Amino acid sequence: xxxxxxxxxxxxxDESRRHLLDKLRExxxxxxxxxxVELDMxxxxxxxxxxxxxxxxxVVTLARGRxxxxxxxxxxxxDIIDRWIAPYRQxxxxxLMALKRExxxxx
Amino acid sequence: xxxxxxxxxxxxxDESRRHLLDKLRExxxxxxxxxxVELDMxxxxxxxxxxxxxxxxxVVTLARGRxxxxxxxxxxxxDIIDRWIAPYRQxxxxxLMALKRExxxxx
DNA sequence: ATTATATGCAACCATATGGTTGCATGTAAA
DNA sequence: TTTACATGCAACCATATGGTTGCATATAAT
Numbered sequence: 001x002x003x004x005x006x007x008x009x010x011x012x013x014d015e016s017r018r019h020l021l022d023k024l025r026e027x028x029x030x031x032x033x034x035x036x037v038e039l040d041m042x043x044x045x046x047x048x049x050x051x052x053x054x055x056x057x058x059v060v061t062l063a064r065g066r067x068x069x070x071x072x073x074x075x076x077x078x079d080i081i082d083r084w085i086a087p088y089r090q091x092x093x094x095x096l097m098a099l100k101r102e103x104x105x106x107x
Numbered sequence: 108x109x110x111x112x113x114x115x116x117x118x119x120x121d122e123s124r125r126h127l128l129d130k131l132r133e134x135x136x137x138x139x140x141x142x143x144v145e146l147d148m149x150x151x152x153x154x155x156x157x158x159x160x161x162x163x164x165x166v167v168t169l170a171r172g173r174x175x176x177x178x179x180x181x182x183x184x185x186d187i188i189d190r191w192i193a194p195y196r197q198x199x200x201x202x203l204m205a206l207k208r209e210x211x212x213x214x
Numbered sequence: 215a216t217t218a219t220a221t222g223c224a225a226c227c228a229t230a231t232g233g234t235t236g237c238a239t240g241t242a243a244a
Numbered sequence: 245t246t247t248a249c250a251t252g253c254a255a256c257c258a259t260a261t262g263g264t265t266g267c268a269t270a271t272a273a274t
Contacts, residue, residue, distance in 0.1 A: 006122060012191075013120035014232080015113060025194065033250065045233055047251075066241040066250045074195040081192055084119075087132065088181040121262080140220065152263055154221075173220045173271040 003057040005083060008076045011056035016041070017049050021058065024072045031067045110164040112190060115183045118163035123148070124156045128165065131179045138174045 011017055016039055023038045024030065036046050050070060053059040057076050062069045118124055123146055130145045131137065143153050157177060160166040164183050169176045 009116070009120040009125075013113075013116040016232085018112075018116075018191075031250075041232090042234065043251080044235085044253090048232075063251095068251070072195070077192050077195050081188065084125075085184050085188055085192065088179070088184050123262085138220075148262090149264065150221080151223090151265085155262075170221095175221070 003055070003076060005080070007056040008058065008080060011052050011058055014049070014052075016045075017053055020046070020049055020053065021072070024059065024070060028071045029069050031069055033067075035070065110162070110183060112187070114159075114163040115165065115187060118159050118165055121156070121159075123152075124160055127153070127156055127160065128179070131166065131177060135178045136176050138176055140174075142177065 019039065020035060023035065032043065032047055032050065035050070036043050039046050039049075050059060050061075054061055057073055060071050060073050062071070126146065127142060130142060139150065139154055139157065142157070143150050146153050146156075157166060157168075161168055161177075164180055167178050167180050169178070
């Protein structure tokens, strides 16, 4: 299963899903029903959100009997740093900064 | 103008907007028309995307005469690291890893 | 003054998204 | 073997999203 960067960004773009990630960061290995307590919506809605997080590989699951346990996976976030965040750190000394200095001179 | 983390994530969730950011990282200070060359859609569509990036503060603009120049702003991405990415680096040694070890023992 | 250029605004449209409800399925407990 | 519990599946719905087209406005060039 190949996870596209697209999937990770879309997964992170929703407030409820970020909230789920936060809750799992507090304590993961929780079941769907346990996680439902944290969100003010139906179980099915939470289930959909978890499926999206799982498709993005931000959450991995383990089914044991009739319950499914959810675990955080930090790898995709690390990939996003490497691909997206780190390169932008190079940008501290480029046109924007030159522009700011230019504007500050004039005021 | 307060920028919500929500705005940044939503802005990053679209492929066309990430492509625009990439193009601006190559060379920023470009006008709307110059950026239109990079995307296969109408000028108005590109304009909307740039407005969303600007609302997320990922792009700042400077109007001079009839043209508007677009510059990258790396600050929101740094904020995302601090709020979202860095905390998850702590998670290398938690339940997920214990689970993996457990599974590897059994196979 | 007229024309061309760069962008903005608004209405419209198809599809995606995030939620609901109802029912089905599989597993544990009595 | 019933009964209860945890989750999955599917249809449906309202709103958000990403695109279009047409027109308006402001500035630069002739």
